[in-house]
Amino acid sequence: MLNKKIKWEAQNILLKTIYEDKYILVINKDVNLVVHPDINTNKNKKNTVFNGLLYYFPYLRDLPRAGIIHRLDKNTTGLMIIAKTMFVYFSLKRELKKHNIIREYEAIVHGTISQNNIINQPIKRLYKKNNIRMIISNDGKKAVTKYFVKNIFEKHTHLRIRLETGRTHQIRVHLLHINHNIIGDPIYKKNMNNNNFYNKIFKQIIQRQALHACYLKFIHPIYNIPIKLYSPLPNDIYKLLDFLEQNKILNKKY
Numbered sequence: 386m387l388n389k390k391i392k393w394e395a396q397n398i399l400l401k402t403i404y405e406d407k408y409i410l411v412i413n414k415d416v417n418l419v420v421h422p423d424i425n426t427n428k429n430k431k432n433t434v435f436n437g438l439l440y441y442f443p444y445l446r447d448l449p450r451a452g453i454i455h456r457l458d459k460n461t462t463g464l465m466i467i468a469k470t471m472f473v474y475f476s477l478k479r480e481l482k483k484h485n486i487i488r489e490y491e492a493i494v495h496g497t498i499s500q501n502n503i504i505n506q507p508i509k510r511l512y513k514k515n516n517i518r519m520i521i522s523n524d525g526k527k528a529v530t531k532y533f534v535k536n537i538f539e540k541h542t543h544l545r546i547r548l549e550t551g552r553t554h555q556i557r558v559h560l561l562h563i564n565h566n567i568i569g570d571p572i573y574k575k576n577m578n579n580n581n582f583y584n585k586i587f588k589q590i591i592q593r594q595a596l597h598a599c600y601l602k603f604i605h606p607i608y609n610i611p612i613k614l615y616s617p618l619p620n621d622i623y624k625l626l627d628f629l630e631q632n633k634i635l636n637k638k639y
Contacts, residue, residue, distance in 0.1 A: 393422070393430070393446070398437030403464060403614055408607050409477075410442075410452075410467040413616050416593055420456040420465070438467060448474055454481060455488070455551060463490070463598025464616050476606035481551065489600035490546040490556060491535070491618060493625055494565040495575075498542040504530045504559040508552045518572065519554040521562050528552045530559045538629040540583065541568065545599075556596060568625065570594040590628060591621040 398418075404411040414420070414434065421435035438451040445451040445467075452468040454477045466486070468474035480486050509525030511518045529549035536543035542565065546556055554573065560566055561573040569591045601614045618626070 393439060394436055395439035395443065396431060396436040397440050398432065398434070400434065400437045400441065403616065404612065406608075408469050408473045409605065409612075410469060411601065411612075411614055412465050412467065414457050414462055414465050414598075416460050416462050416619070416621070419459045421450055421453060434465070442469065445469070447471075454478060455486075457598055458554065458557075458594075458596075460593035461596045461598065462616075462619050462622075464488075464601045464614055465598070466601065466603070473606050477603070480603060480606070484549060485603065487600070487602040488548045488551070488598065490548070491597050491599050491622070492544050492546055492556065492560065493568045493595040493622065493629070494542050494544060494560055495540070495568060496542065496565045497537050497540065498532070498534055498544065498565055499537065501531075501533045504528075504532070504563060506559060506562055508555060508558055510553065517553065519552065519558045521558065526550075526552060528555050528559065530556055532560075536626075536629075539632070541629055543626060543629075557594065568595040570596075586628065587625065590625050593621070595622050595625055597622055 401413040401415065402410065403413050419433045421433050422430050435451050435453065438445050448468065448471060452474055454466040454468060457463060457465055466477060468477055477486070506521045506528060507523060507525035508519050508528040509522035511520050527550060531547040531549060533545040534542060535545050548555065557567055557570055557573040561575065564575065566574045568587055597618055599616050603612055605612050
């Protein structure tokens with residue numbers, strides 16, 4: 386729960402609406418946008434999705450986290466659900482905990498992956514110089530990530546990913562664990578000196594991790610109907626794929 390003693394500022398921040406009714410809002414989060422202030426240190430008190438929600442929907446100040454059901458990392462783009470009432474908030478949080486909200490992503494990773502698989506490795510939070518880093522650890526929390534191969538290039542792979550759990554940085558940590566870290570990830574990365582040619586070009590195309598929350602499916606807690614939403618890849622990831630497609634040696638589509 387965010388600190389209620391702090392007078393959180395409402396700000397006119399552009400939030401791209403994908404779906405909206407009286408009870409639910411789904412936005413397509415932009416790059417370089419923090420979702421909410423840090424719970425423990427109250428960093429990022431301004432210029433977050435949270436501040437924007439307070440501007441457009443002042444009554445969300447009375448909901449936990451202004452109704453935000455799940456978060457995305459600052460430089461991960463894509464779909465996010467926000468509840469507009471307390472009942473809907475707790476209903477969706479319950480469905481999220483029961484894994485009934487389907488969340489899928491697309492990512493471009495280093496290295497070639499030839500088949501679909503599941504990563505089942507517990508994740509633990511590690512505090513390091515006021516920054517949070519997640520690590521694989523036997524005493525961590527259960528974390529399960531499914532990935533599906535979309536395209537294989539010479540030295541990189543385009544994946545579709547489905548979260549079975551929702552740990553902080555889960556996809557990024559899990560992909561690093563199997564030695565296929567996401568292109569552009571500034572934290573969860575290995576020494577990629579052997580790919581200097583690619584890395585120099587990648588930095589010109591994309592200045593963040595190539596990870597996008599592309600698909601959501603859930604049952605509306607009030608109308609009891611399935612909601613299915615898709616967000617196409619943003620320009621930087623699309624341009625990255627275009628570059629890999631034009632310079633491919635091996636490409637398989639499933």
